[in-house]
Amino acid sequence: MKCNDYQSIKKELREYVNKIRVNTNYFRSDFIAEWALLTTIACWGAPEGGVRFISFMITLAFFSSKIYIPRRKRTTPDFIFMMKARIINAHLLDEQRIFLNKRLIKIHRVTRNTNVIFYVRRCWKYILGYLFLAFSSMFSIFGDLNIQW
Secondary structure (H helix, E strand, O other), rough: OOHHHHHHHHHHHHHHHHHHHHHHHHOOOOHHHHHHHHHEEEEOOOOOOOHHHHHHHHHHHHHHHEEEEOOOOOOOOHHHHHHHHHHHOOOOOHHHHHHHHHHHHHHHHHHHHOOHHHHHHHOHHHHHHHHHHHHHHHHHHOOOOOOOO
């Protein structure tokens, strides 16, 4: 019984870490960011006026469907709270309990909401490509209105 509890909790922690990796690997995939940047630069090459506006709208429509929003069944704080309760209630040896608590603390450190630097460092190309697309589109739309910055 002790071994089964330990193995199942350890497996669930590992699966959660793998889900986090999959999410960050999607952002790190260069092809989305690079294509967003290249198509934005191509839109700037279009003649001013309606053609440029339409090219930016098509680019925005295409890449807005590529924005990734992770769909998790539960949030990280919920997961951590649930796993703490499972570790406390499980029939484990002291060494196993200590090991699982250390793993849980490590997961919490990496995934807490205040750890923005972690995601920016891993996903900077994705963020930069989409920011350039958004600001270029806004400039293209509102630039013709003679608004001075």
